Each structure stands twice: as C-alpha cells, then as structure tokens.
Amino acid sequence: MPKIKTSKEEVLKRVIPVLRERGVQNSSMSELSKACEIQKSHFYYYFNNKEELIKEVLATVHSYFNHNLFKIIDNETISTSEKLMRMEVLLDKIFRVSNGGCIMANTALETMHLNPSYKKEIRLFFQDFIVGIQRLLSSKYAEEDTLELAEQMVQDIEGGILLTQVYEDPKYLLNAINRMKKIILKD
Template identity: 75%
Template sequence: MPKVKTSKEEVLKKVIPILRTRGVQNSSMSELSKACGIQKSHFYYYFSNKEELIKEVLATVHSYFNYNFFKITDNSVLNISQKLEQLKLLLDKLFKASDGGCIMANTALETIHLDPIYKKEIQLFFHDFITGLQKLLETHYSKEDSLMLAEQMVQDIEGGILLTQIYDDSKYLNNAISRMEKIVLNK
C-alpha cells in the first residue's frame, strides 16, 4: 500500500460511512485503515485503539449535527416555516442521502448492552436533538409540552430512519418529518 499523507479529519470523513453501514463490531482497524488508503501504523498515529476512534467518530458526527441543526433552529432571520424547510433538507441529507441510517442509533443498538463506553456521547447527541426541537415548539406550546413533543418527534424520526433502512423506502422517514412539521406548526 502506498504511503499517503492524510489528516485526522480526512480519516474520520472516510471512516464514518463505513461505520454507519458496517457497524462497530464488523469493522476492523485493518479494514478501516485500508479504506482510508493509509498504513495501519499511520491509523494508530491518530487513534490509539478502536474505542478512541469510535469516540472521535461520534464526537465528530455530534459536532457536525449540532453546527448545522442549531444554525437553523437558532436563526432569528428565518420564520418557523423556513426553519422547518431547512430542517427537512438537513434530515434528508443526513439520513436519506447516506446509507446506513443514524450512526448514533446504530452504535447505541450495537454496543449499549455489551459495553456502555459510548453511551455518554450518544446521550448528548439525542439531548441536543431534543433540545433544538423543543426550542422550536416553545412558540406554540408550554415548556413541559414542548419537551414531551420534542422527545416524541425524535423517537418518531429515529423509528422512521430505522424503517426506511429495513424496507428501503424513504416514506417512513418522510412521514415522521411530515408529522414533525404538523406538530411544530400546531396544525
């Protein structure tokens, strides 16, 4: 294998789709380094072990999601309908345009009962997802109702992602997003 200079960010960018589709248990460090086109030793330069790599992947995905999600929800220039349109585009990009669904949910389902090492990062991701939706809902609902509805929407979206993967049919995620829109708009 030729020696290739690559950054940690480039490695993470190449590893995330593989982990999203193959999962943590079915992805070896050798396989991941090969997919990145780098020597395994170079891979270990960035990540001392697989657990560190997975934590970095989850933190990177979480950071990317938060940046894009809160850029929409916290935008004071956009009205609620415009925010929803932007959120739909973001959810489509994250969960329909890429194979494998939600890497956070996949990793949780695969690892949480065996070794809760990634649990905190996954919890933070879903907490932020819920919090962002709750902010949108507080224009029409009480704080308590907003929290309950935001939790319900995240559950519905994650279920829609799962069923989209199982049936290879995006109608499940589309329906969840449509239900989210009706709740946020209080229709």
C-alpha cells in the first residue's frame, strides 16, 4: 500500500538506485513511484515531469559527490596518501557497491542523443571530478600537466566502472584507482 506522505529528499533517495540500475528509459514513473511506496501522482507534487525528476536526481548525485570529494581533498589535516585512501572508499561506495555503476555516465550514454537536456549537469559533475583530482596533482606536477593527467584518471576510473559492471569483477575499478594513486604519490 502506498505511503501517504514522503519528502522530496526521500523520493530522490529511493529513485536513484532504480535509475542507476535500470536507466532512465527503462524506468517508468509508475515503477519509480512503487520504489518510493507512493502514488504516481505524488511525484507531480515535487516534479512536473520525468525530465525534471531526472535533472533533480543528477543534481543531487553531483552535490553529494562534490561535497564528499572536496571534503576529502580540502582536508589539510591529512596526508595525500590518506586523502587517496578516503577517495578510494568514496569511489567504491558510489560506483562499485551500488548496482549499476556511475549514474552520470549511464545517463549520458543513454540519453545524450535522445535528450541533451541532462548534458549540463553531467558535464559539471565530470568537470568537478577532474578539478578535484587536479588539486591532488598540483603539489607534484606542473599546472599545465595536471589537467591532462586528471582527465586521463577520470577516463580510466569511468572505464574501470564500466568493466567492473560488465565482468562483475571489482578489479577493473580498483586497478584504475591504484594507477591514479601511483601517479599522484610519485616521488
């Protein structure tokens, strides 16, 4: 039986795993409402349509990732090595432990040619991911090298996430993270 009342945050929290696993196109509003234990009409109290819901989901994931990533990177009381260990835990929690991989990459691949309206939030997510890694690289590399290296690392991690999903083996993501650590911690 559907719940009578729930918060917008609770709706987003319950919708994200479904979208991560099933994708945007394969997730109907009816299915999403069942996952939230609310009536379909309740979605329209918070969101005018599915597109607005997806944009809010992407913004929520981006905000959560940024908050946690930069909380680690900007922590001046811990070493770079400790930052990387904490980043590994964060990446593992967000991309490997959760079924479906990276919701940003999944949504980009699934919808970019059908509905480019999500592109802005997806770009911001990856841009911030790259900037975060650039900050970690800045103490050991020239500024002009950090962008290319950071982009390479994000590409490697995203590829690792994909292969982890395809082969159901975490070694691909873990290998990408280990390559990133090795580059950042070089002497």
